[in-house]
Amino acid sequence: MSVLANPQLWFATLAMATPLALPAIGGTFSERSGVVNIAMEGIMLIGAFFAVAFSYWTNSAWLGLLFGMLMGGVISAIFAWAAIRLAADQVVLGMAVNIFAAGLTAFLLDTVFGFNGTPANTPSLPTVHLPWLKSMPFLSGVFNDQSVLVYIMIVIVIVSHWFLFYTRLGLRIRSVGENPLAADTAGLSVSRLRYTGVIIGGLLSALGGAYLSIGILHSFDVNMTNGRGYIALAAMIFGKWTPFGAFGASLLFGFATALGIALQSFNVSSNLLGMLPYVLTILALAGLVGRSTPPAADGIPYEQHR
Amino acid sequence: MKSVWRAIGTPVLASLIAIIIGGIIAAAIGYNPLQVYGSLISGAFGGAIPLGNTLAGSVPLILAGLGIAVAFRAGLFNIGAEGQYWIATVAAVWIGYHFKGMPGFLHLIFMLVVAMVVGGLWGGIIPGLLKAYRGAHEVITTMMLSYIGILFAQYCIEPGGPMLEKGYQPQSPAVAQNAWLGSIIPNSQLTWGFAIAIVAAVVVWWILFHTTFGFQLRAVGSNQFAARYAGMNVPLYTVLALGFSGVLAGLAGAVQMLSQDHRLTQSFSSGYGYTAIVVALLARNNPFGVILAGIFFSALSTGSQNMQLVSGIPQSLTDVLTGLIIFFVAAERLIPMALTWYRRRKSGRLQVSLPEGGRTDG
């Protein structure tokens, strides 16, 4: 059990959960408004690339972050337009965005920066060190020196919960995802609310991507998200389409990954250890979490007979 | 005639738009769009060998795509065809080299059947049971089992792994050669696996639309409440539909092994399971549409390789183009919408527009 007592394990849990929790909460916004979003992977890549590229060009990681999110927002707005206005199949669109984003970021990386990527001196976001935690070595080991985005992520979890469940706009977004026709007859603009949900989702997914490229690392690499957007999709469902649930599921994934790394010291096949997050998820899902029911109108384009 | 046009015309037009936009992009970067597309088409269809390779590449997409379409028809999203493919492949390969000296034809059937059973268990029965009795969402379970399946296949041929063959290469022994699927077009990769894919599409179509099994599967998929009231066993059909889906993904793996790879190697990034999702959806989950969509995507893939060779376009740019094409095919409404807009603009110039009351948003 010395493995579990090592604060590094929990540090890694939090660090690995962040790039899952952000897109998972983003996806929660999108799906709560009724738009199935499996484009998180692609939008993360976009966010990751443009965050580091603009960090380099503007020489400011914060500006880079802003532009990275902005580009994620732009891509998700286009996605939203096709999904909402053109009532296109949302799953297909999501896959299209993923393929497109993977190609675009790879192409831009090669043509703009060359195969070795952005220079090593590209600025990245600061880490947070809380001196007053010093007295508690374990907590200090878990929380100190995490990227500032880890803290921002925790704030986002709380704000998202408040936003979805305690504000007027949140109520409206949820109602549109449950029954757009009813929301329409209540005088809400279904399309506007869905745009809102999808674009918030895009911003958060891009933030998750930026966490990878300028949060814990200093460069972009082709396909550097490595399927985290898809895991985030699972975390979103696992978390029953709530911010705290998505965060909890992300923590589980982060923990299992970190544990898998830690346990590699014990001479077990790394391929078998790599199964740990997935096995744990299935067990947790089957044993504890139970049924997760999506928003009733999730994935169904709202087509008015106008 | 009109319905045929509606079914085929819009996707074709949409692809054209994507192709034109892609051409503009290519030209802007400095490539000759005509050469780009010429090389794409000739790489995919220009001659017996490219055509054979395109058709060969479509086989796993068609088979896995059929599986995903079946699940969608039952209202279920099987996102884990990739892992079902690999776990079934492991089983088929093991059967293929472990039982030596069987008559080739029987051995072949044996492998296909085992792969289908394993794929069905992995993709269907486990997630199906978890969904039906524990409420676990199939997107998560199929995805997680997919990762586990891929890791298991990797484990089989890692150093010290149970299926590792002695030698420099980290790979399994090859399946008995007399069981390999024979080639249709010499020097191309096309084997009788393509025929299996076509037959599978016909069988799936027939099962979905002409049997009581398919009837119940679709009823459960469209409205499980009405299906319940009609006495159908919804949990059972959840399990069966996912199982059927996994069977087809498993078949895809076995056929690919018997046609192309013949053994487990370290190439675990086929991506067939993901592309097949797009294939199924673009085909509107119609089995015959899956054949066309499978060939279409395979052509994009084989053609893009030739495109790199002839026009020097990097692989990443062909991904951009592929993404655009999928996007526009999905957004097929763009065309009627653009037409309406165009007509309105034309007629708007003739008439003085009326003042509108109370209009706030569109």
Place this chain on the structure above:
Amino acid sequence: GTPNNSTSTTNNAGTTGSSAHASFKVGLVTDTGGLNDHGFNHLADVGLTKAEKDFGITGKVVQSTQASDYVPNLQNFAQNGYQLVIAVGFLMDGAVKQVAKEYPKTKFLIIDDPITGMSNVTSAIFNTEQCGYLVGAMAGLMEKQTGLKGINNKNVLGVVGGQQIPPVTSYIAGFQQGVQKTDPGATILVKWANSFSDQALGSQIAQAEISQGADIIFPVAGGTGIGSIDAAQSAGVYAIGVDADQNYLAPATVITSATKGVDTATYDVIKQAMNNKFQSGIQYFNLKNGGVGIATPNSAVPKSVITQVNNLEQQIINGSITVSATMK
């Protein structure tokens, strides 16, 4: 240097005229890792590009997206009259064997895979266990030196592996033996990422090793390893680059790199083929012929350490030390 030829030389290649260089066409097929792999695909392309510039030949690269592309891509080059086709990676073993048989007039070079008995195929095998040995020895020496900045007294080294495949394990095998030679008491942590492109994971694995006391990290994991170097830099410990000189990633952190001359091998084989000196069979690239090596160490490495490592290098070259390519 010139690679030592282990098998016969074929001089009947025929079509290549040494004057008409632009008509000498070389095709390069990457494996699914693509040109961004921070590894052999990229380096092979570097070698090809250099050959294009130096000799005025025509070079073309096709990046495979899936395993089933290998055969058609090789065929396509052969079909289009490319005299030399380069297949990067042992995954193309079967594909090269098949296509080389179909196109006996075309020459093939396969990287990292031993194919023998085909007169039109040459295989480049890199004895990366040798350079792995040297960086291992260097790391061990650093560990033993007390008072070096950034080195703790725990005597732990961290290895981050991409996947357990021969091109990776040979480096690590050498590294283990090198450490064993200079610092037998050291602990070597070996962890696997099962990915060559997950920088974030590479960073986490390195951090886990650092938390267990590792102060020199040796990633052999393509893009994943870039993340490990990044983590080492953030934690203020050292790292060792791989494949190419990766010092540019973090000049103060990367003390040296174990290099694998895929670029020079590619370049050399192109030159051989152009000059009708194509040699079939296996060509070994090792310390002796400069096919593998270590990059110039940075200032963190004491002179004495460098001297001892150079010593060991000589011993490997003259055969008094043999390094095994098999991991413990």
Place this chain on the structure above:
Amino acid sequence: MTHFLEVIDLKKHFPGVKANDGVNLTVKSGEVHAILGENGAGKSTLMNMIYGLYQPTSGQILLEGKQVEFSSPRDAIRSGIGMVHQHFMLIPALSVAENIVLGDEPGGIQYNRKEAVRRVQQISDQYKLQVDPTRRVADLSVGLQQRVEILKVLYRRAKLLILDEPTALLTPQETRELFEIVGHLKAEGIPIVFISHKLDEVREIADVVTVMRAGKTVETLPIGDATPQDLANLMVGRDVVLRVQKNPIQLGNKLLELRGIHVRDASRHERIRDLSLTVSEGEILGLAGIDGNGQSELVEAVAGLLPTTAGSIHLAGQDITRVRPFDRTELGIAYVPQDRQRDGLVLDFDLVENIILRDFHKSPYSKSGAINYRAARAYAERLIREFDVRPADADRKAGELSGGNQQKVILAREVSRDPRLLIAVQPTRGLDVGAIEGIHRQLLRLRDNGKGILLVSLELDEILSLSDRIAVIHDGRIVDIVDGDSATREQLGLLMTGVKSTAETRGERV
């Protein structure tokens, strides 16, 4: 009185259907204007255009003399139009209060939940439409959901009110209260458009009535002293029999016996307690009760969709308590479920597939697992003709039919499979008088052929005119069983509140 709303030559064409084909309508301030018409005549379509949900193909809508073009209900709401829709426009996952205030929520950025609950409580008290504002709509019975729909428009304080079949699911008492509300609003000068198939109600409350037929308005007349018969004939275009003749009862053996059953609903609440009931061959047993007293659980238990926690169910002497739903249908039980779109039809399937939804596995519709579509189509086409389903197109998807025609499809399917026992829940909900007549005839024909029928309905008139015996359910128990011929509305109304009458009863106890 001024012309508040004017509709001029309005047309709405759907692919293949001219839902509205030249509608003219004038609604004056302070009048209750009824719209009558057969199922599919185009009433709801018209209202949806006035409400901005559909855009007209051509024609004009004038509000207070000014032409309006609503691109969404948002615009209509801004112009002061409120509408109760025929099909619920509710969000089951949200609370009652949230559903009601949605679009005009109290609070600033933050949603003021307390204030919303307070306001909803206040109007629900004021209009005597009691619902608990904090409950989830999904947990409400349909009757309560109907109240929520009505509260929604009352909350918005509309200048023009459209009520599209608002009483279909209300108890007589609730209907009374709604009419009082309508009376108040009318007195305030608010015009009300009222759609109903219940002619008595129309006569009671409307000032003017407009009749629609096949997408056109055919006549507008003051209600005057038009009898229900007159109105019925006007809208159907032929003589309609409003109250069908019943033959004397020919009681056979006991068919369905419930012996002391207990049933829990999906959320594990016990909704049926120790209930016993018998339906015999050749009789119609009416089950009367206020909605939400266990009717749906009772039906689901008989169908096998909810397990009984105690007691047993017998069909013709055979214990079927543990028999699977599939086999129960095989044994001859047929259902007309309450929620036709949810439980009765697969809206994406065409009529052929919907008509064989239960019998697809039987000859001649299938043989050893393969479906015979030719036989199925022939059968479907026959039923479409017999039951006058419109449009008579077997290839049409069920979702494209009007509500009344959807109901006809279900009835056609269930009645024609020649069941031993038919359980019909609200079989004529939302149907026009002509269609009701047809369905009542079918039910009686079945009874006269010696089948048993369990008729569950909130409509006392329907129960009274069809039932041989009437069981009254309250809080999961049978309060009493009374004779169908002698029972009165008042007697049933009292029983439905759980008070056992002192009058002589003829019901048997098992």
